[in-house]
Amino acid sequence: MARDLAIDLGTANTLVYMKGRGIVLNEPSVIALNRQTGEVLATGREAWQMIGRTPGYIVAVRPLRGGAITDFEITERMIRLLLQRVGVSRFTRPKVVICVPSAITEVERRAVTDAARRAGAADANLIEQPMAAAIGADLPIDEPVGNMVIDIGGGTSETAVISLGGIVALEAVRVGSFDIDAAIQNYVRREHGIAIGERTAEEIKVAIGSADPTHDENQAEVRGRDLMTGLPKTVILTPEEVRSAIEDVVSSIVSSVIRCLSKAPPELSQDFLVRGMYLVGGGGLLRGLAERIERETEVPVRMSNVPLEAVVLGAGHVIEHYEALKGMFMGARR
Amino acid sequence: MTVAVVVAVVVIVAVAVAVGLVLRTRTSSDGVDSFRRQIDALSPEARRPTVDQVKNVERPGDDEPEDQ
Numbered sequence: 001m002a003r004d005l006a007i008d009l010g011t012a013n014t015l016v017y018m019k020g021r022g023i024v025l026n027e028p029s030v031i032a033l034n035r036q037t038g039e040v041l042a043t044g045r046e047a048w049q050m051i052g053r054t055p056g057y058i059v060a061v062r063p064l065r066g067g068a069i070t071d072f073e074i075t076e077r078m079i080r081l082l083l084q085r086v087g088v089s090r091f092t093r094p095k096v097v098i099c100v101p102s103a104i105t106e107v108e109r110r111a112v113t114d115a116a117r118r119a120g121a122a123d124a125n126l127i128e129q130p131m132a133a134a135i136g137a138d139l140p141i142d143e144p145v146g147n148m149v150i151d152i153g154g155g156t157s158e159t160a161v162i163s164l165g166g167i168v169a170l171e172a173v174r175v176g177s178f179d180i181d182a183a184i185q186n187y188v189r190r191e192h193g194i195a196i197g198e199r200t201a202e203e204i205k206v207a208i209g210s211a212d213p214t215h216d217e218n219q220a221e222v223r224g225r226d227l228m229t230g231l232p233k234t235v236i237l238t239p240e241e242v243r244s245a246i247e248d249v250v251s252s253i254v255s256s257v258i259r260c261l262s263k264a265p266p267e268l269s270q271d272f273l274v275r276g277m278y279l280v281g282g283g284g285l286l287r288g289l290a291e292r293i294e295r296e297t298e299v300p301v302r303m304s305n306v307p308l309e310a311v312v313l314g315a316g317h318v319i320e321h322y323e324a325l326k327g328m329f330m331g332a333r334r
Numbered sequence: 335m336t337v338a339v340v341v342a343v344v345v346i347v348a349v350a351v352a353v354g355l356v357l358r359t360r361t362s363s364d365g366v367d368s369f370r371r372q373i374d375a376l377s378p379e380a381r382r383p384t385v386d387q388v389k390n391v392e393r394p395g396d397d398e399p400e401d402q
Contacts, residue, residue: 022387135376138385142376165376306385317375317384324375327368
């Protein structure tokens with residue numbers, strides 16, 4: 001008998017929660033393929049280490065962008081391999097709950113559920129990421145009070161107001177921490193004339209990236225390929241430069257939070273001043289982002305204790321109480 | 335004969351009305367029950383065992399991506 005699963009199919013990482021066991025898999029959403037034969041060479045962490053470092057016949061790709069499946073076939077293969085790693089076979093077909101961005105289209109919804117069913121799931125249902133995040137972040141969403149959660153992922157940023165187990169207001173933008181990495185890559189190319197890979201851009205973001213000035217600011221040495229000479233080159237990057245490079249992305253995220261606040265009913269709005277907003281998702285770990293949102297909204301921002309796992313934990317809770325909570329699935333009659 | 339037909343029709347209508355009322359009552363109470371079950375399942379006490387499981391999660395190292 002298969003144990004039912006909850007999957008946080010993120011643009012950056014895929015997490016799997018197994019009923020009764022907890023989180024059993026946490027791997028980058030990356031797959032490495034032989035370009036000539038189409039054979040899968042690696043998935044997850046092993047494939048992630050290959051990004052930008054592969055010979056011509058190997059391609060390491062992220063099959064999801066902006067929270068949506070960009071390559072259905074590769075996503076299906078990746079999900080199948082990940083499910084196999086947690087014990088799913090053709091004889092053990094579990095029920096699966098998958099977290100997806102709330103703004104995905106009907107076509108994208110079908111693509112995700114079809115991919116999961118073909119990969120071995122007996123039944124696949126979807127739940128909105130901000131709802132799952134609020135459950136996993138342990139917010140009191142069972143009460144008639146305003147709970148606000150900001151989920152900043154790799155490809156999407158979603159802000160939701162939740163009360164009495166339902167979404168009251170929602171705002172989503174297809175912008176996330178990968179866009180921050182891309183903005184850094186573009187800046188370094190434009191201003192310093194060197195090309196860097198996406199992993200290096202991510203390392204710069206983690207090392208010196210910030211959305212607001214912070215107390216401990218250091219410069220970083222960045223190594224890449226000189227676009228003029230083609231030779232390896234090192235340049236110095238300052239935190240101010242990175243802030244200006246990522247300003248557009250950060251502004252877009254903050255604006256979506258403000259739009260969501262403006263959609264909330266007044267009775268719930270007043271709750272935010274006391275209870276604050278909760279930040280989850282890896283993108284929320286960007287230094288100074290909580291302070292920036294707090295400064296621009298004048299609402300306290302708190303970091304979840306489990307920013308990276310909140311979404312899958314919330315979906316895992318739904319799997320644990322499947323019958324009671326199946327009304328929360330996307331498309332379920334409420 | 336006519337009386338028997340009239341009685342039969344009345345009985346059928348009465349039974350249909352009674353069944354309709356029972357189903358209607360059951361549907362509305364089902365809605366209350368399922369909402370109650372959902373809210374109970376979302377309570378902090380119900381969520382505690384799930385949320386606590388994260389204590390066993392191994393945190394990713396510095397060389398791994400942090401975004402989600």
